[in-house]
Amino acid sequence: MSNTVIWTEKYRxxxxxxxxxxxxIVSKVKAFVDQKNxxxxxxxxxxxxxxxxxxxxxxxxxxxEEWRENFLELNASDERGIDVVRVKVKDFARTKSIGDVPFKIVFLDECDALTKEAQQALRRTMENYTGTCRFILAANYSSKILDPIQSxxxxxxxxxxxxxxxxxIIDKVAEEESIKLDDAAKEALYxxxxxxxxxxxxxxQSCAAVDKNITEELVFSLASVAQPKEIKGILETSIKGDFLSARRTLLNVMLRYGLSGLDLIKQIQKEVWNLDLDNRQKVSLIDKCGEIEFRMVEGAD
Ligand SMILES: Nc1ncnc2c1ncn2[C@@H]1O[C@H](COP(=O)(O)OP(=O)(O)OP(=O)(O)O)[C@@H](O)[C@H]1O
Ligand SMILES: [Mg+2]
Structure with missing residues (x-):
């Protein structure tokens, strides 16, 4: 049944x-592939x-057709250390590639999870098997990858x-899955x-499981994010000095969207910039948010 398929895979x-x-990026990488190099x-x-x-x-x-035989995907963070990576690469690289491309490809995901020592070992592995393998490394932060690997x-x-x-992308999925969203809902998703x-x-996909007509409210509630205008409203009420009413709405919003204190402080931080205050006041509020976030992370909430 189509509703058991995960959309991120279906639309990969x-x-x-x-x-x-x-x-x-795509045009450069495509040029490499066209040259088979x-x-x-x-x-x-x-x-x-x-x-x-x-x-x-x-x-x-x-x-x-032969891509499966010539492609090895490893996750640096769940392979319990570089030794497993090394052994698997060695096994894979021992045999020649199948077909007319003279090398195989090793895809190593989450490389920034590797320690410095593991990266040194990875660098040697890359050097040893350059004859038979090309490596594609993926990382969230390139700054965590050693220079000799980057170079x-x-x-x-x-x-x-x-x-x-x-x-x-939303339009394409919506058409395929026969779901309807208005512009506000798309904006909310973005x-x-x-x-x-x-x-x-x-x-x-979660929204569509609830209702084929997707609204802004549904997006925010399933994303566990309060609507920006609600947060702004709460901040404005408290700036006016009506703390009791602001607190009541705040609790209500937290319960409705299932927000933790930490989720909430992050949203407040974003919304401060949209308030009608001068910059000095905004910065001082942001500063307070930072302090509160720190206390929540370090202590109990
Ligand atoms: N540039 C894109 N164009 C179209 N769809 C995309 C794009 N990026 C991501 N997607 C969609 O999101 C899904 C996940 O993307 P992908 O696995 O490539 O992310 P990633 O960059 O490797 O992320 P991570 O750092 O979490 O591994 C894909 O299956 C696809 O459905
Ligand atoms: Mg990935």
Whole structure:
């Protein structure tokens, strides 16, 4: 049944053209594939913007039907240390690639989870098997990857998807799944996802399970995010001095959306910038938010 399929997998890009919002990266990587020649690659950037998807597209386009035999995917953070990675790579690299491409591809996800020592070992592994393998490394933060590894790779920095691309993905899914959303709902999805496409598709799927007519309210409630205008309202009420009423609404909002104190303080922090205050007052409020967030993280809430 179609409703048991996870949409992030169902709508995973299958070809270069399906990867949205990373045009400069896609065209360079496609050129490598067209020439059947690939340097080691490092894909850096936030969650859900197409790093793993592009690595898969590279393998599929490079090796066509034989991509499974020539592609090894490992997750640096669940392979319990670099030794497991090394052994698996060694096994994989021992045999020649199948087909007309003279190398295989190792995709190593979450490389920034590796310690310095593990990265040193990875660097040696990359050197040892350059004859038979190309590495595609993925990481959220390129700054956590050792320079000697970075210098061996072509580095690509992925960005959160811009609004128009998020909208076009929403439109495509909506059409396929016969769901309806108005502009406010799309805007809400973009706001809560912050350009993370996986989050867009996941929230959309939960919304669709509740109602095929998706509204702004539904998006916010399933994303466990209060509506920005509600937070702004609470802040304005308290600035007017009506703390009791502000507190009542605040509790109400927290219960309705199932927000933790920490979720809430982060949203308040964002909303402070939209208040009708001078900059000095805004900065002092942000400062307070920071202090409260620190106390919540360090202590109990
Ligand atoms: N640029 C994109 N174009 C189209 N769909 C995308 C894009 N980026 C992500 N998606 C959608 O989100 C899902 C998850 O993306 P992907 O696994 O590529 O993210 P990632 O960048 O590897 O994130 P992470 O850092 O969390 O591993 C994909 O299956 C796809 O449905
Ligand atoms: Mg990934």
């Amino acid at each position: 890009p299958k070809d270069f053209a399906d990867v949205r919002g990373q045009d400069a 690939l340097p080691h690659l490092l894909f850096a950037g936030p969650a859900g913007v197409g790093k793993s998807s592009l690595a898969l597209v590279v393998a599929k386009q490079m090796f066509k 061996r790779c072509a580095v690509f920095r992925f960005k959160p998807l811009p609004k128009q691309d998020v909208f076009s 706001v809560v996802s912050e350009g993370d496409c996986r989050r867009v598709e996941n929230i959309l």
